Amino acid sequence: MAKKILGIDLGGTSIKFAIVSQTGELLEKWSIATNILEEGSHIIPDMIQSIQDHLALYQLGQEDFIGIGMGSPGAVDAKEGTVIGAYNLNWSKKQEVKKAFESAFSIPFFIENDANVAALGEQWMGAGNGRANVVMFTLGTGVGGGIVVDHKLIRGFGGCAGEVGHLSVVEDPAFQCTCGKKGCLETVASATGLVNLARHYAQSYAGDSQIKVQIDDGEMVSAKEIFEAAKAGDRFAEIVVNHFCHYLGLACSHVAHILNPQIIVIGGGVSAAGDYLLTKVKEHFEVNCFKQVKESTQIALATLGNDAGLFGAAQLVRLESQLEE
Numbered sequence: 024m025a026k027k028i029l030g031i032d033l034g035g036t037s038i039k040f041a042i043v044s045q046t047g048e049l050l051e052k053w054s055i056a057t058n059i060l061e062e063g064s065h066i067i068p069d070m071i072q073s074i075q076d077h078l079a080l081y082q083l084g085q086e087d088f089i090g091i092g093m094g095s096p097g098a099v100d101a102k103e104g105t106v107i108g109a110y111n112l113n114w115s116k117k118q119e120v121k122k123a124f125e126s127a128f129s130i131p132f133f134i135e136n137d138a139n140v141a142a143l144g145e146q147w148m149g150a151g152n153g154r155a156n157v158v159m160f161t162l163g164t165g166v167g168g169g170i171v172v173d174h175k176l177i178r179g180f181g182g183c184a185g186e187v188g189h190l191s192v193v194e195d196p197a198f199q200c201t202c203g204k205k206g207c208l209e210t211v212a213s214a215t216g217l218v219n220l221a222r223h224y225a226q227s228y229a230g231d232s233q234i235k236v237q238i239d240d241g242e243m244v245s246a247k248e249i250f251e252a253a254k255a256g257d258r259f260a261e262i263v264v265n266h267f268c269h270y271l272g273l274a275c276s277h278v279a280h281i282l283n284p285q286i287i288v289i290g291g292g293v294s295a296a297g298d299y300l301l302t303k304v305k306e307h308f309e310v311n312c313f314k315q316v317k318e319s320t321q322i323a324l325a326t327l328g329n330d331a332g333l334f335g336a337a338q339l340v341r342l343e344s345q346l347e348e
């Protein structure tokens with residue numbers, strides 16, 4: 024029987040686990056709630072216990088696995104196997120994740136930040152469909168990214184490669200980013216960013232718009248409501264979405280001119296806006312692209328949804344174990 028891979032997607036509300044075959048079949052999947060109490064000190068023991076319980080349940084032994092892969096929030100040192108500054112887990116101090124797993128199991132353990140892991144998932148079993156050169160933009164509360172070149176995850180010298188959310192693309196309006204800079208992609212092309220743009224442009228828009236009325240009344244508006252209004256023909260919402268797509272398309276063109284990947288995958292919660300979003304991003308991408316780049320780099324929506332992290336954790340093990348196609 025071919026050996027399997029255990030993938031873990033560690034998040035602030037739940038921890039997801041999957042047993043995946045080397046060819047990408049999802050064999051088993053389960054999850055537990057994340058207990059972030061007491062500085063997140065329960066998280067690692069809870070994960071180890073849950074794996075032990077499920078291996079017993081499925082009558083699998085450690086020898087049935089080639090590796091355990093994990094995607095984690097925060098600053099991950101892939102080599103040392105540590106995580107620091109994962110505030111949604113209450114992990115402000117350095118966590119020795121790899122050491123804990125290697126003392127509990129005699130299975131090789133690999134860890135990466137969750138944005139890189141999502142990119143690996145889409146590269147392998149999602150929109151990337153196993154292509155060697157794939158870049159992913161994950162649009163959520165912020166904007167994350169991951170780069171795969173020739174079947175290798177690009178980490179960079181300081182581990183910061185693929186931080187596409189902090190590409191400076193906006194001169195005016197230059198919103199403050201959580202990183203301390205102004206004008207970062209994530210200040211305009213995330214769920215938060217779309218709302219930033221709506222608030223900004225509401226100040227100078229004079230026509231009728233339900234979204235503008237909500238903003239003027241001090242009500243909360245969500246990215247989803249803005250996209251829905253734009254699709255329904257709300258002119259103000261269309262203007263806001265066009266600015267969003269301009270910045271995202273521009274950032275994609277910058278990445279494409281440097282890396283010329285086969286595909287740029289747009290994922291994360293905001294990508295639920297679907298083909299409406301994709302068509303507009305493509306327009307802005309193409310306007311900003313050199314001819315040969317435009318003709319060879321495609322843009323597509325992510326296809327794995329919430330499973331990208333699990334498949335990516337498994338792909339991390341495959342790549343690190345040199346099991347390339």
Ligand SMILES: [Zn+2]
Binds near residue numbers: 207
């Ligand atoms: Zn930033």
